[in-house]
Amino acid sequence: MIVGYLEYVARRLVRMVLSLVVVSALAFTLLQLAPGSFADIQRANSGSTGMAGAGAQEVAGEFATRYGDEVPAWQQYLVFMKGALTWDLGPSYKYPAQSVESIIAQGFPVSAALALLATTLALAIAIPIGVFAALKQRTLWDSGSMFVLTLGHALPNYLTAVFLVLVFAGAWHVLPAAGWNGPENLVLPVVALAIGPLAVLARYVRSSMLDTLGEEYVTAAIAKGGRPGVVIRKHVLRNSLIPLVTVTGPMLAALMTGTVFIETMFRIPGLGLSFTQAASSRDMPLLMGTTLFFAIILMATNLVVDLLYGLLDPRVRAESGRKLRGPRISRRDIPGADPDQGGRSGVPSLG
Amino acid sequence: MRAGPLTRRPIGTVAAAAVVALSLAGCSLFGDSDGDTGGGDGDAATGGSITVAATNFAHIDPQSITFGMWLVQMGLLEGLVLQTPDGTDVRPGVADEWEVSEDGTTYTFHLRDGIVWSNGEPLTADDFEWTYERLLDPERGASGVTTGASSYQVPLGILNAEDYNTGVITDFDQVGVEAVDEQTLEFTLDAPNPGFLMGLTYPSMLPLNPEAVEGEADWQQPENWVGNGPYNLAAWTANSSMRFERNPEYWDAENVALDEINVQLVEQGAITTTVPYENGEVDIQAIGEPAEISRFLADPVLSEQMHVLENAGTAYMIPLHSTNPVMEDPRVRTALSLGLGRQEIAGISEMTEPASTLLSPIVPGWTEEIAAHEQMWGEAAVAEAQELLADAGYPGGEGFPPLTLLAGSDFPQLDAIIDTWGTNLGIEVTKDVVEVGVYVERRYAMHDENYVGLWYGSFSGISTWPYQVEQLWSPDMLRQAGLDAAGYQQFVDAQVDETLSPGDRTAALEEILATSTTDEAQEFAELVAATRETVDEAEQQEIFIEAASVREDAELIIPVTWSHVVFVAQPRVQGLEIRAQADRYYFKDLWVDDSAQ
Numbered sequence: 001m002i003v004g005y006l007e008y009v010a011r012r013l014v015r016m017v018l019s020l021v022v023v024s025a026l027a028f029t030l031l032q033l034a035p036g037s038f039a040d041i042q043r044a045n046s047g048s049t050g051m052a053g054a055g056a057q058e059v060a061g062e063f064a065t066r067y068g069d070e071v072p073a074w075q076q077y078l079v080f081m082k083g084a085l086t087w088d089l090g091p092s093y094k095y096p097a098q099s100v101e102s103i104i105a106q107g108f109p110v111s112a113a114l115a116l117l118a119t120t121l122a123l124a125i126a127i128p129i130g131v132f133a134a135l136k137q138r139t140l141w142d143s144g145s146m147f148v149l150t151l152g153h154a155l156p157n158y159l160t161a162v163f164l165v166l167v168f169a170g171a172w173h174v175l176p177a178a179g180w181n182g183p184e185n186l187v188l189p190v191v192a193l194a195i196g197p198l199a200v201l202a203r204y205v206r207s208s209m210l211d212t213l214g215e216e217y218v219t220a221a222i223a224k225g226g227r228p229g230v231v232i233r234k235h236v237l238r239n240s241l242i243p244l245v246t247v248t249g250p251m252l253a254a255l256m257t258g259t260v261f262i263e264t265m266f267r268i269p270g271l272g273l274s275f276t277q278a279a280s281s282r283d284m285p286l287l288m289g290t291t292l293f294f295a296i297i298l299m300a301t302n303l304v305v306d307l308l309y310g311l312l313d314p315r316v317r318a319e320s321g322r323k324l325r326g327p328r329i330s331r332r333d334i335p336g337a338d339p340d341q342g343g344r345s346g347v348p349s350l351g
Numbered sequence: 352m353r354a355g356p357l358t359r360r361p362i363g364t365v366a367a368a369a370v371v372a373l374s375l376a377g378c379s380l381f382g383d384s385d386g387d388t389g390g391g392d393g394d395a396a397t398g399g400s401i402t403v404a405a406t407n408f409a410h411i412d413p414q415s416i417t418f419g420m421w422l423v424q425m426g427l428l429e430g431l432v433l434q435t436p437d438g439t440d441v442r443p444g445v446a447d448e449w450e451v452s453e454d455g456t457t458y459t460f461h462l463r464d465g466i467v468w469s470n471g472e473p474l475t476a477d478d479f480e481w482t483y484e485r486l487l488d489p490e491r492g493a494s495g496v497t498t499g500a501s502s503y504q505v506p507l508g509i510l511n512a513e514d515y516n517t518g519v520i521t522d523f524d525q526v527g528v529e530a531v532d533e534q535t536l537e538f539t540l541d542a543p544n545p546g547f548l549m550g551l552t553y554p555s556m557l558p559l560n561p562e563a564v565e566g567e568a569d570w571q572q573p574e575n576w577v578g579n580g581p582y583n584l585a586a587w588t589a590n591s592s593m594r595f596e597r598n599p600e601y602w603d604a605e606n607v608a609l610d611e612i613n614v615q616l617v618e619q620g621a622i623t624t625t626v627p628y629e630n631g632e633v634d635i636q637a638i639g640e641p642a643e644i645s646r647f648l649a650d651p652v653l654s655e656q657m658h659v660l661e662n663a664g665t666a667y668m669i670p671l672h673s674t675n676p677v678m679e680d681p682r683v684r685t686a687l688s689l690g691l692g693r694q695e696i697a698g699i700s701e702m703t704e705p706a707s708t709l710l711s712p713i714v715p716g717w718t719e720e721i722a723a724h725e726q727m728w729g730e731a732a733v734a735e736a737q738e739l740l741a742d743a744g745y746p747g748g749e750g751f752p753p754l755t756l757l758a759g760s761d762f763p764q765l766d767a768i769i770d771t772w773g774t775n776l777g778i779e780v781t782k783d784v785v786e787v788g789v790y791v792e793r794r795y796a797m798h799d800e801n802y803v804g805l806w807y808g809s810f811s812g813i814s815t816w817p818y819q820v821e822q823l824w825s826p827d828m829l830r831q832a833g834l835d836a837a838g839y840q841q842f843v844d845a846q847v848d849e850t851l852s853p854g855d856r857t858a859a860l861e862e863i864l865a866t867s868t869t870d871e872a873q874e875f876a877e878l879v880a881a882t883r884e885t886v887d888e889a890e891q892q893e894i895f896i897e898a899a900s901v902r903e904d905a906e907l908i909i910p911v912t913w914s915h916v917v918f919v920a921q922p923r924v925q926g927l928e929i930r931a932q933a934d935r936y937y938f939k940d941l942w943v944d945d946s947a948q
Contacts, residue, residue, distance in 0.1 A: 036788025094409045095589075098569070106589065113380055162624070170626045177626040179615065180381055180591045264618040269591040273618060277409075282788060 009307070016299045020292060024084070027291045028077045031284055038093045038282045080288055092286040094277065100289035107271030108256075108293070110180075111263070114270065115255035117186065118193035119248060126198050127244075130205025131237065137210060146203060153199030158261040161192035165265075178267045189266045193259060197251050204247055208240040215239075242312050249305030250298070257294040381588075399943040400611035401634040401924060404627065407590055407616040411571050413554035414486050416502045420554035426582040426595055426612060426938035428557040431460050431479070431536070432548060436940055438813060438930030439715070441548045445474065445558065445579065445602075446536075455543030455886035456510075462534040468560050469598045470577050476530035482559045483509075483528045487516040489853075502555040506821040507547060508883065510539045518853035542883030545891050546817025552932065581607045581939040591616055595938070608926075608942030628919060629653075634943075635920045635927065637935075641700035641763070644917055648701060656920055660929040662704060662712050662913040664811030666764065667824070668756075669832050669908050671793070672839040675800035677752055679835050681869075682743040684906040685723075687805075690736035692771025693728040697912045699763050706910040709824050710899045713814045713931065716892055723903040727910075733775045740776055748777025755804030757783045759790040764912065765807060780804075797840055809914070813932045816895040817882070824908055826876035830868040832907040838867030871905035922947045 083090050089100035129149070133142045152160070168188060169177035179185050212218060213236055221231045260272030271290065278286035408419035413428060424430075431449075432441040446460035466474045486503050505513050510527030514520045527539030540547065550556070560577035563570040570576065576584040581603070582595035595612040598604065615633060625643055627633045638644060647653040670678040677683055693705030707722040726732045737747070745751040754772075758765055761784045769780040783804070785793065794806050810823045834842055845851065845859045865873060878898035882891050902908070918935065920927050926941045 034788060035786075035792045036790075103589075110380060165624065165626050169630045169632075170624075173630055176632055177624070177630050178617075179627075179632065180588060182381055185381075263590075267591045267615060267617060269588045273590050280787060 005310075009303075012303050012306075016296075016303070019299060020295055021081075023295045024081060024288060024292055025077070027288055028073075028080075028284075031282065031287060032073050034282060036282060038284070076284070080285060084289070084292060089289040090285050092278070092289075093283040094281050094286060100285050103274055103286065104271060104289060104293050107269060107274055110268060111259060111270035111272060112256050114186070114189060114193060114259060114262070114268065115252055117190045118255055119197065119252045121190060121194040122198040122201055122251075123244075123248065125194075126201035127205055127241070130202040131209055131232075133202070133206045134209035134213065135232070142206075146206070149199035149202050152195045155195070156261075157192050157196055158265065160195050161188065161262055161265055164188045164192055178265065180266075180268055185266070185268075189259075189262050189268060193255060193262055197255070200251070201244065201247065204244060205240065208243050209236060212236045212240045242309070245305055245309055245312060249301045249308075253298045253301035257297055397608045397942065398610050399945075400609055400613060401941065401943060402613040402615060402632065404615045404617050404633045404636040407618045411584075413557045413559070414502050420502070421934040422593075422614065423580075424552075424554045424557060424934045425936065427576075427578045427580045427584055428559075429580045429601075430551055430557045431462075432551050433937065434549070434552045434813075434930055434932065436926075436928040436930070436936070438932055439815075441552060453886075456540045458538045458540070458547060459531075460536045460538075462536065463602055464534070466579070466602050467600050468577050468579050469583050469600050470560075471600060472560075472562075472577075473533070474558065474579050475533045476536040477533070478561060479536050479558050480528055480530040481561045482557075483512075483526075484523050485559065485564070486555055487512055487523070487526065489516055489518045504550055504553055504555065504822060506544070506817060506825075507550040507556075508541045508544045510541050514854075517857055519857060543886040544817065544883060545888060546815055546821070549813055549815050549818065552813075554934070581937075582612055585611075590618065603939070607939050609938065612938050625919070628921075631921070634924050635918060637916070637918050639702075639917065641702070644700065644702050647919065653919070656922060658918040658920060658927060658929050659702070660713075660916040660931060663814075663916045663931045664809055664914040665706055665709055665711060665823075666703075666807065666809040666911040666914065667706075667709055667908050668768075668805040668807050668911060669828075670805050671755070671757060671798055671802070672796070672834070672836065673798040673800060673803045674836050675752060675798075675803045676836065677803055678805075680743050681906055682739045683745075684909070686736040686739040686743065686776060687772070688736075688906055688909045689724060689727070689732040689739070690772055690776040691728065691768065691909065691911065692775060693911065695771050696764050696767040699767055700914070702915040702917055703764075703912040704914075706913045708899070708903055709908055709910045710819050711811075711814055711913065711931075714816060714819050715814070716816070716896065718896075721896065721900045721903055723906060736776060740778075745778075748779075751776075751778045752801075752803050754778060754780040755783045755802060756780055757785070757790065757793055757804060757806040758808075759787050760784060762807075768807075768911065795843075797836070797843060805909070807911075811914075811916070811931065811933070813930075816892060816899075820882075820895050820899050820902070821879055824902060826872075826879050827864065829875055829902060829905060829907055830864040830872045833868035833872035833905065834863070835867065838863060841867065869905060869907065871901055872907060875901045875905060 080090070087101055089104075092098055092100050092103060095103060129145055133145050136142045165177050165188060168175040175187055176185055177188075218231060218235055221235050222228065226235075257272070257275075259268075259270060260276045262268065263270040263272045271293075274286060275290040275294070277283070278290055405422055406418040408417040408422070410417060411419035411423045411427070413420040413423045429444045431444055431446040433444040434440070435442050445462055445466060447463045449458060449460045451458055460476075462474065462476060468474050503512060503516060511520055511525045512527065515523060515526050527541075529537045529539075531537050538547075544550075558579060560570070560579075563575060563577040566575065568575045571584075571587075573584045573586055578584065578598065579601070581598055581601045583598045584593070585596040586592075586594040593614040593616065595614070597607060597610050601607065615627070625636065625638060625647075628636045638647065647657055670684065697703045697705045705728055707719060707727040708717070710717060710721060724732065724735070726735075740746070740748065740751070756765055756769060761782075765782050765784070769782060772778055772780050783793070790806075812818050812823050831839075831842065842860060842863045845856060845863060848856065848859075851859060865876075875898055878894055878901060882894045882898070885891055885894075903910075916929055916931075916935070918927070918929055923943045923945050924941060925944050925947065927936055928940070929935050
């Protein structure tokens with residue numbers, strides 16, 4: 001059992017490394033194909049002043065001595081990847097005094113904190129709403145709350161954010177519109193980030209609750225004389241929430257890596273801005289560094305979710321253990337039990 | 352079913368992590384949070400703080416062209432001279448006096464007695480010399496600090512500076528900058544230059560502290576900062592904010608009112624609103640959105656808080672290089688200029704006006720006569736444009752190839768240009784708004800015959816003749832625009848020709864520009880050169896006026912609109928005056944009066 005698990009984790013890790021190589025090669029190739037170089041763009045943005053403005057000057061931008069312009073692109077790639085192995089990503093072009101790893105180290109805690117707070121907020125609201133809607137299925141409460149949440153989900157977070165800013169800062173003057181000075185600066189961005197996930201999660205909880213409510217063991221528990229409150233809390237709710245892990249993980253990862261609108265709007269010094277700036281300024285080391293980092297975060301979160309899922313649900317654990325010890329070919333024979341698929345829907349009910 | 356107790360875990364984990372994050376948030380997450388946003392406590396002329404919004408930047412090396420260099424100039428570093436608050440002349444800075452030789456080619460600056468850096472070390476003429484050697488160092492492009500080209504302004508005309516920077520000469524002693532003694536700095540120029548003193552107020556001429564810059568640590572971080580301005584860098588949260596604190600070592604510290612400056616760094620292209628300003632979080636902010644400006648103008652309270660510098664910038668268009676020769680016909684270019692509905696285009700924003708010249712009308716001595724035509728817009732102009740277009744073989748726009756209007760971001764003005772050309776001249780124009788990397792490539796590319804058009808840009812700068820004639824829309828820019836397809840191809844080839852030495856390349860490029868461009872463009876370049884042959888200011892000004900007029904007549908760069916610079920400032924902010932140079936004002940000139948309404 002333990003051996004099987006370790007074997008499984010090891011295989012996943014190998015696959016992660018391979019994926020990272022592919023991701024880095026793709027990102028690098030796309031960057032090479034993109035028009036314009038870091039030097040050209042810096043020159044264009046600098047206007048006409050000084051020698052910098054005389055158009056396509058003969059001064060070819062040799063930006064970081066680490067790479068050089070003369071060496072072929074594939075060699076630059078190898079130099080970068082060699083450094084990446086030891087978490088030495090070298091200096092950014094755009095922020096030459098800083099190493100890429102230090103930019104990530106500064107920005108990521110901020111983005112991660114926002115993501116965690118937003119996810120927590122979303123869960124804290126989504127679960128009660130989802131449960132309530134499921135229990136009041138086909139009432140006005142149910143359709144009403146789901147309608148509002150769908151609206152919230154449909155609105156992109158930058159629109160929600162603008163709306164929140166206009167109301168709380170513009171009209172009521174109760175919260176700052178932007179900045180990063182203290183906890184009061186967290187309120188609006190966290191709420192703006194939480195609304196989309198909140199809607200998704202609540203609908204998830206609702207449908208998952210409804211599935212569980214229809215299970216025979218619930219009927220059995222009630223038939224045995226269990227009080228509805230206890231049955232709902234002990235049997236329905238707990239089992240309904242397991243699948244949430246599968247959605248919450250990737251959601252958290254997505255929030256950690258993709259909040260650039262919110263970050264620029266609220267002037268939050270997170271990582272999203274560095275990432276998008278790196279792409280638009282063709283800052284190779286920073287773009288490669290952040291891309292790889294984001295890829296690692298996403299893959300690691302997925303791995304953690306899959307492992308956690310196995311731990312939480314003995315059925316999955318039992319199956320993946322059996323499966324992993326068995327011949328490879330038998331994996332497909334177990335319907336929906338492959339943790340890679342995040343196989344929520346296919347998990348056979350043994351209840 | 353025994354999974355029960357475990358189900359609490361995911362939520363518990365996330366919640367615990369969030370709590371950790373929150374407690375982190377309380378301390379290190381926000382970095383330096385001493386910054387007092389907005390509120391000042393000084394009610395008299397000294398003390399207090401203000402918060403300003405500025406465009407974000409990656410570094411604050413004044414020798415590297417970013418928005419950071421302007422912010423540095425506003426209060427962290429101070430040059431030999433400063434601009435007067437109205438931006439039309441200079442006042443003493445690090446140098447309290449200076450002399451100019453009779454022939455106008457030698458400037459001798461005397462540094463103030465006892466002037467020091469913020470670390471207490473003396474600030475010497477050698478520091479300036481060291482700074483300029485760094486500025487002109489041809490190798491520095493490889494260090495990753497500059498933008499690949501020096502931000503030295505060629506029209507300053509320091510002897511041999513350009514040759515040293517392009518590698519033609521290698522001995523810095525031959526460059527016309529010399530620290531005569533600790534307190535005396537001498538510049539030798541190629542030729543008299545009436546714009547020299549104002550040119551010294553450009554950020555690249557600010558002194559840098561050699562020990563700090565050459566030190567191991569990052570000199571742009573607060574803990575390593577050594578400056579000589581009225582303020583020191585106290586905190587910098589990248590992409591978010593900065594805080595300046597009063598520099599007690601500053602020579603004029605007793606006349607600096609504000610204790611603290613908070614800078615909010617706003618990303619270019621971010622969803623920006625004026626909400627932080629109206630919410631009292633920001634004291635001074637630039638606004639540019641036409642809709643925002645209209646709203647402020649319409650509001651009786653907010654309109655009182657606007658500070659406007661009229662006609663400080665010019666939007667213009669330049670033909671792209673194409674193998675299709677249609678734009679090489681001066682009749683076509685003139686028709687495009689006269690057929691432009693400048694009034695309609697300017698009507699989009701309350702802060703733009705139709706432009707008759709590239710030169711800003713705030714330049715002292717500007718006259719309508721500089722314009723290429725008496726009527727640059729209106730019925731007569733359009734009629735003339737239609738006639739010229741017919742002469743060129745395209746009556747009513749018939750048979751005219753589809754034009755492309757290239758821009759790096761979208762402006763409503765682009766649509767207005769396209770619309771008025773369509774209406775007035777019957778020509779078809781499409782907008783090509785592309786990502787910045789593509790924009791840069793297309794702007795300088797040699798296009799095939801199917802891609803004909805112009806690119807759209809805008810400039811603003813100080814309102815002096817040398818700046819507006821030599822620096823913006825410079826002789827090289829105009830002559831490059833005037834090259835025909837064959838000439839431009841030669842020019843591009845020479846630029847990348849590895850076999851040429853730096854000196855030979857400069858000579859080869861000059862040769863191509865001088866011989867293959869249009870007569871007017873070359874005449875313009877020669878007139879600009881001629882301004883350096885005299886020290887008589889009146890005579891110089893006359894030559895500048897003539898040069899500016901020839902530049903318009905060349906019809907190679909089409910002026911579109913003049914735009915105003917608009918700032919809003921809370922009533923408590925005192926002493927704010929907007930200058931034409933992009934730093935706009937100095938923090939040392941401001942104070943707050945909380946009783947002001």
